Amino acid sequence: MENVCRARGEFDDIRPYNDDEVALAMRRIAQSQWLPQLAHFVFPEQNAQDVARMLQDISTAREFQLRVMYHFNREVMRRSTTQFVCEGLEQLQPATPYLFVSNHRDIVLDASLLQNALVDAGHDTCEITFGANLMTHPTVVDIGKSNKMFRVERGGNKRQFYESELHLSRYIRHAIVDRGSSVWIAQRNGRTKDGLDRTEPALIKMFALSGTGNKLTSLAQLNIVPVAVSYEYESCDLLKAREMAQATHKPYVKQPGEDINSIITGISQPKGRVHFRVTKPLGAAQLEPLAHLPLNDAVRQVALMIDHAIIDAYQLMPTNMAAYAMLHPEGPQNAQWDEAKAWLSQRLQQLTTDEERRHLLHIYANPVAAKQQIKQS
Known part of the structure; x- marks a missing residue:
């Protein structure tokens, strides 16, 4: 218990809310000026006052996910998809925590829709990375951190970026190994814009460095599970095409509110058929044969393993x-x-x-x- 308490203090700058913080967050959300819009989307048959009362009865992250976020995801699927399928969860053990490494096409939905699939299959939900650039409003922070989302810092100089990535990877290890909580993270920093899903070797290296002893054994302890997400109609496709065209001529600079616009577009835009495939975990049998390689070579091979698993599992649409x-x-x-x-x-x-x-x-x-x-x- 002492180690857990120490770790909680170490990660207070990025971790999700503890249950004793969720109740206070629910009261703030219930009083937010955004509540009528949020309530209308998630619970279209209820009025905002009823939703506010329901929120004030919630006191744990699990309650918030099951009573609010589960219904949010169902509304997204009802309004903007023609089919949602998630395959492969039968390969996982409900009591085992995993590190889901996913291709990243939509800011919110890649992770959020997986949560519903996990619940429907009898698994606990996972913690989710949440870019600091998106935590721009107190209500967004309250919703995100109550939804088991943890902060990922962006930017800074090279040294600051390295330190924040190592801090993040240590928190992920703490969540999985010490607390037994699964975690979702994208295979790269930011969404795939060009349709080519590639894993950043630096991400895998941080996971390896977050543990002690043999680095490949350290990776195996995280139970890495590649996840392939496929949308018939690519999330924010027009926005991505315009951004890439501009970026070919000069560095692309985001405009104020652009991330929020992408979130709203991704949620509301028709997506047609949506297919998730959860692949087999990368265990010691796959990783330890790489132990003789220099660390950088080994992590590149692991990144390629994840890439091949995701590409192979990707569901091609018409x-x-x-x-x-x-x-x-x-x-x-x-x-x-x-x-x-x-x-x-x-x-x-x-x-x-x-x-x-x-x-x-x-x-x-x-x-x-x-x-x-x-x-x-």
């Missing part, structure tokens, strides 16, 4: 196949992709330049190319 066919008209064509081609053509018309249109097609086509590459490797 939009992916249609975009690839549009970029490669000399290749195979299929009448089954015609509807998706028509939809993509309409999306292309909403963009201004040929460069933006090219980026949009690559967002959808690149997962096809990635699958072809791993088959050839």
Whole structure:
């Protein structure tokens, strides 16, 4: 208990709320000026006063997730998806904590929708990384930290970035190894914009350095589980295409409120079919054979393992196949992709330049190319 208390103090700057802090957060959310809008979305058949009273009865993070966030996710699925499937959870043990390393396409939903799938399959929910750049309003902080989300610092100089990443990885190890709580983290810093899902080796290195002793054994203790998230209609696709086109000419600088706009767009934009696949954990049998390699080489190999697992598990949609066919008209064509081609053509018309249109097609086509590459490797 002494070690746990010490660790809690060590991580107070980034950790989620403890249960004794959740009750106070619920009262603040109930009094927030945002409550009517939030209540209308999550509980469309209830009035804001009833939702406020319900919030003030909540005193734990688990209650908040089951009584509020579970219904939020169900509303997102009802309003903006035609199908939601999560496969592979039967490979996991309910009592075992895991580190879910996921490709990252939507700021909120990649992790949030997985929570519902975990609950439906009889697993506990996981803790979730939450970028400090998104913690811009007290109500957002209260919702996030009550939802088992923990802070990830962005920016700073090279030394500050290294220290914050190591601090983060130590907290993740503490959550998994000491407290038995699963954790979700994206495979890279920020969302995939170009449709190519790649794991940052530096992230894996931080996980290895967060423990003691053999670094590959240290990684195996985290029970890494690659997760592939696939959307039929890519979250914020037009916004991503415009950003990439601008970034080819000069460094892209976010505008005030841009992240919040991306969150709202991702939640409300039609997503069509949504497919999650949870792959097999990377255990000692997969990791320890790399122990003879220098650390940097070993973590690159682990990153490639995660990449291959995610790419292999990625569910290609007609939009992916249609975009690839549009970029490669000399290749195979299929009448089954015609509807998706028509939809993509309409999306292309909403963009201004040929460069933006090219980026949009690559967002959808690149997962096809990635699958072809791993088959050839």
